[in-house]
Amino acid sequence: MSSGKQTLIVYLVIGLMIGFGLGFITPGLIPETQVDQVAVIQARGTLIVGTEAGFPPYEMYNTTSGEYYGFDIDIAQLIADDLGVDLVIEDMAFDTLVAACKAGTVDMIAAAMFLTADRAKELAFSVPYFISNEVMVVNGSNALEIDNLADLVGQDVGVQTGTVEHDEIQAEIDDGTAIILHTYASVAQMFIDLNSGILDAVYIDEPVYDVYAELYILRTIYKVAAPATVLYCRWNNPGLLTVIDDVITTAFADGTMTTLVETWFG
């Protein structure tokens, strides 16, 4: 092969890479128009909700019936009912949820997702529907005690990729604390690894810890209030956001929310 042809190939390859990248970014250069997402959803007949279904008791998968269930699923169902459409759950890795919602794969995220400034820049968020804590979990036999995250020096800590807990540990590492971070897509695998000794600690939402505490002998060594839990949807469809907010407010007003919280967290 001549060197001229080789150069040509190199240019073409780079061109292809940039080309198929730009091809998808370009739509972002066009000013966004407001979309009546409610009409789209009602025409389609389904509300597509993104979640990560390995997060009890918020969202789980029933291996017998093949259905998704949990606190968030029930709330999503309330919204689907209000819209008069069927609920469709798209289960995906937690760290891809925001991108998937932005790209339009899902209409809404219901994944025990906390409200953060970074996420709010990307997606529109509902009124809070739940408040919980973040807890650092160790094995029952582990004598480790900490006062703050900086005391975790030299510890193997597991988090789910893309969670606020992940952010906090990463920020702690960036500040110079020598924490050994393990990131997981699957919370179930994370607890198995905690149990088998690969991890020293797991940093996770308190309600999830409560569920796993029934399976394993666990202990919390650190607790901090978590940001509010909200639902997310795209910015450019105020109609859908209004419906979501209305459903949550109504659920608080008529006692539905209290029942749900008691059912799943009681």
Add this chain to the structure above:
Amino acid sequence: MTGSGNIHGFTLLQYGLVSYFDELAQSFLITMELYIVGLVLGFSIGLTFAIMRQYGGRIFSRIATAYIEVIRGTPLITQVLIIYALPVAINMSGIASLPLDWYYYYLDSQGRIAITLNWPILSSMIGLGINSAAYQAEYLRGAFASITTGQLQAATSIGMTRWQSIRHVVLPQGLRRAIPAWSNEAAYLPKYTVVAIWVGVMEFLNMAKTVVAKTFLSVEVYLIVALTFFVLITLVSRFLEYIHNRTKIPGV
């Protein structure tokens, strides 16, 4: 695509992806570590099985064939997960309590711990090694098989033992002949190091996911990852081609 009306193409600079360069570079070292150890391990195991399959007699040849077929017939992901889960299962069953939170590290320029080896990384390396071994064994065996029996007979005729003739006649010729096909396997192995993400190793793609989780620049970051792997594989491929051309022997 945000409410504040950002032009997506410029967010790359605005968010300062550049500030994650250190983390990404460090995780890239893990990827390279996985690649090199996997390749070397794969070559050692692969060479052993190639010799066993070609010259091992009935039993050893059967064993080698079974190994190669089973590994080639199952996904790398489950292979790594099985290796990873073996001691985990032992610990969970309560039979023994294997220490799995050991690690080797060095301190980087900011004094942060940079992990070089722990159980997730080691199990990924072993997984990559035994997987690659099956493919490398097939390429090596193909090269050995292409050496005529005349060469072996000639070796026997001057009184060499079977092992001597393999060591001094088959290997020098066979390894050289295997280079083109072997290079292909060697050049494309970096792609498969991302399997380590399944067991939580902070390799390149996993760090990229962490950056995405903070910046939400998913398209940009994944494009950078894609481009990095593409450039890496192209460079390795070119390098091996260059080595091959430099070490040619006429008639071999």
Add this chain to the structure above:
Amino acid sequence: MSIVLDVREVWKAYGNLEVLKGVTFDVGEKEVKVVFGPSGSGKSTLLRCINMLNPPDKGEIYLKGKSLMEEGVDLNSMRSRIGMVFQQFNLFSHLKALENVTIGPQKVLGMEKEDAINRAHIALNQVHMMEWIDHYPAQLSGGQQQRIGIARALAMDPDVILFDEPTSALDPELIGEVLQVMLDIAQAGTTMIVVTHEMGFARAVASEMFFMDEGVIVESGTPNHFFTTPENERVKQFLHRLEVLYGGQNTEE
């Protein structure tokens, strides 16, 4: 007698190597022309030039008065009127014997399947291969394959068939059956150009023979002329070598 093929001053070179240096001859209807000569003399190239598989550099070739060298000639339809039988048979390996013969009439001449099969049956009968039509080429002997190759050419009902050393890749005991078929179709009135060293065949059916050497026709004449009074020294030597190789039968009579 009308001229079927007219070859005028054909030149062909591969790079610096001149293979054909002005070859001129013609073939009349129902004539059999035999070309022979040492290897590398350009015999095969001549055949490949005639059906434009390797177009000549210069010269003229006319098939029934129509030039093959003109610009804009539909070469494919001209080729379909020139049959070719190859040294290595070149049967289509993925097709059974019958399909090898029908594919030309069906796909090139656009015939209906039944018509193509009828025509193929006639051709296959001529080469005595009807029993073997369901076999793949790899299941046939070389002689049988070559007979299918001849049938494939015959089924196109071409104006002329070119034979490129049709028996030289065959084991000696298989040559006879192929030569017999070639004799039969020659006697049935097929126009043929045959590159061969089978002098017995040449003597039996050739209307004219050409001796080629170094890209030119050195000598031409009837079989009788060659076997009794060849003029050129190279021809004499070549015929003598054939005699040594294949025995004295060539110069009997």
Add this chain to the structure above:
Amino acid sequence: MQERDFSSLLAFIITAGLPATLLLTVAGLGMGFLIGLALALIRVYAEDEIAVIAQAYENVFRGIPVLVLMLLFLVMTGWPALFSAGLALGLRSGAYQSQIMRGAILSVNENQVTAAYALGMDRMQTARFIVLPQAFRLALPGWSNEYAVVTKDTAWAGAIGVLDMVKSVDYLIFENPILYLPAILAVTIIYFVLTYPITRYAGEKMTKRLSSLGLGGNY
């Protein structure tokens, strides 16, 4: 919570995870076939300038981990994970199948083309009736290999949320962590059952059959 024994575990993996695995395999292979065939024809028959584009396509899609491709398509297209995974597998398999087809086309004996031209066939007819039918047969062992590769690579789709066999293990181990290892072993065995018989059949029987047809190996 539900306690599971090995057979009900196997039943769950098969009912919940296997359909996506099979669907992705079929989609990836099918799409890859069309792309691969087109690219191979371009590389063999088209002008050099265009053939280089096909080559660049191959290099790009062979040089990127399939999981990265899946993630890229997921965040770019806004399609469900299953589609993104299928697209990634198909585009990538196209690059590999192009190489398989190109090798097969090039190993069709030159004699066959000469004979076809001598019969009066044009380029298109020769490609369609002579070269491609033989090339498809010659490509069979390569394809059986690619089938195994695509089948195994569907496992990556679990990482972007497709409920395949590997992902189904995630759901199981929440309720039955002790089944972690058995479940992965079961998935591995199912993959082996899916791939091995076909590659073995194609690898041995098909090669023998091909050489009995005088195709492959002889030339």
